[in-house]
Amino acid sequence: MAELVLQVSGLRVLRDGVPVVDDVSFALPAESDTALVGPNGAGKSTLVAAVLGLLPRQAGEVRLLGQPLSPQGRWPRSVRAQVAYLPQSLAVEGRFPLTVRDFVGFGFDPPGPRWPWRGAERRRQAIERALERTQCRALGRRLISELSGGQWKRVQLAFCVVRPRRLLVLDEAQAGLDAPSSERFQQLLLDLRRQEGWTVLQVSHDLEMVRRSCDQVLCLNRQLRCSGSPDHALSPQRLAELYGPGYVPYQHHHAPLS
Amino acid sequence: MAAVEALPALLALPFMQRALLGGLLTGALGGLLGSVAVLRQLSFFSDALGHSALLGISLGILLGVNPTLVLVPFAVLFALLVNQLVQRSRLPTDALLNIVYSTSLAFAVVALSLVDTYRGNIQQLLFGDILGISWPDLWVIAGLAVLALGYLIVSLRAQVLLILNDDLAGAFGVRISAHRLAFIVLLAVVVAVSIKAVGVLLISAFVVIPACAARLVSRRFSTYVLTSVLLGGSCAVLGLLGSGLTNLPSGPCVVIVQFAGFLLALLWSRLVVPA
DSSP states (O other): OOOEEEEEEEEEEEETTEEEEEEEEEEEETTOEEEEEOOTTSSHHHHHHHHTTSSOOSEEEEEETTEEOOTTSOOOHHHHTTEEEEOSOOOOOSOOOOBHHHHHHHHHSOSSOOOTTSSHHHHHHHHHHHHHHTTOGGGTTSBGGGSOHHHHHHHHHHHHHTSOOSEEEEESTTTTOOHHHHHHHHHHHHHHHHHHTOEEEEEOSOHHHHHHHOSEEEEEESEEEEEEOHHHHTSHHHHHHHHOTTOOOOOOOOOOOO | OHHHHHHHHHHTOHHHHHHHHHHHHHHHHHHHHHHHHHHTTOHHHHHHHHHHHHHHHHHHHHHTSOHHHHHHHHHHHHHHHHHHHHHHOOSOHHHHHHHHHHHHHHHHHHHHHHOSOOOSOHHHHHHOOGGGOOHHHHHHHHHHHHHHHHHHHHTHHHHHHHHHOHHHHHHTTOOHHHHHHHHHHHHHHHHHHHHHHHOTTTHHHHHHHHHHHHHHHOSSHHHHHHHHHHHHHHHHHHHHHHHHHHTOOHHHHHHHHHHHHHHHHHHHHHHTSOO
């Protein structure tokens, strides 16, 4: 049986006294790619935030690599270092005086002060390797505010891959990308996941991508409505239950022009 | 020419020496904290804090206590209150700050109108009196500068991640609330201590202008912070010298030099720095 990287049981999270996530349980086997899908307001981002310890939970247990998340939302430092997270958007407005190389370097540094003379060469090599592996080598000296949407997302993956980790959590990381950029990002994510042995949990609205790329799907609408393989969880009947009876999945056809 | 001849005499004056040192430290400190405040979109916070500080000063006068002693606890309390309001209220931060600082200003004017024995000069409160800076004031500012520098060096990674996204920072081990609070309190103390030199109306310029100018010309984060510090300190010294030589008010002279520095940075960014 595969090692379980993340185990969530009976998770309940309230916002303004209202349960946004209620009695949710699931587990992520090592090196799996799991999609969290559901309508807007279903509690997907709240669930992710609670799992990461960013939001208080009212009930339930979260374990990462066997270690429990404390009631105050803290992981042991060694466990915390095994997690990378990419939110939907990062606030880069106007000219932002931070180069890609410096940004990726912050992904390498542990929390707390960094003394420039300690481990500088190891840090430099890790940054270069991360840039190489995410096809960002040529971007190293660019400002993060000068990047296109697709480049910026790849640089964020470099930020995650600069240090070995076990769990990568993505909250609609592909939002705002055009189809080719999204495709390239997903392929890169797939390659890195295989090479790094990452376990991935990604919130997504792109059901076609989920169908193609993910091993497991969690359908959330406050509670876990269904879970399983994409074929099982994304069947028309399940989707109608999740999104409402009027929901018809869009099918893209290439019909010859008459 | 006459100005150049007058310079040695001006530099020999003890109060001018103290003012130059005070300007250098205050300007550098404003540039240091401003570099983070601007990116964290706290520019208006420092402006509101400066304006609201007038209430602290007025309360000090009303109670017969040295206004400078009231100012620091008042500013810290104000910062904590605003931080709570921003987190708990669902109103936009700028609207909330506007409500708080205009109300503080109104109370300050009412409090000052109740005092008929106040001999101070309102002009000094509004635009500062850097020429009246004393050695104890300088020691306090220097200590604060060391504290601020130490904090920012230790928390540089945390500050950058917090600028980009609170949740990103939290997921990578940054204690979001602690750092947010620490920075706001530090900014409040710096604003309160600098007000004597700079005045309530001009304090935000010390925080915002050098950082914005540095942002236009810097590519690396460390260079950006350093440029902001150097611009803040050097503009203050140049402004004070200009003020001393032309007999114009010192605080406004410093801000005019800062603005000139900003224009130069803008020009530099258009002509030299790659887009």
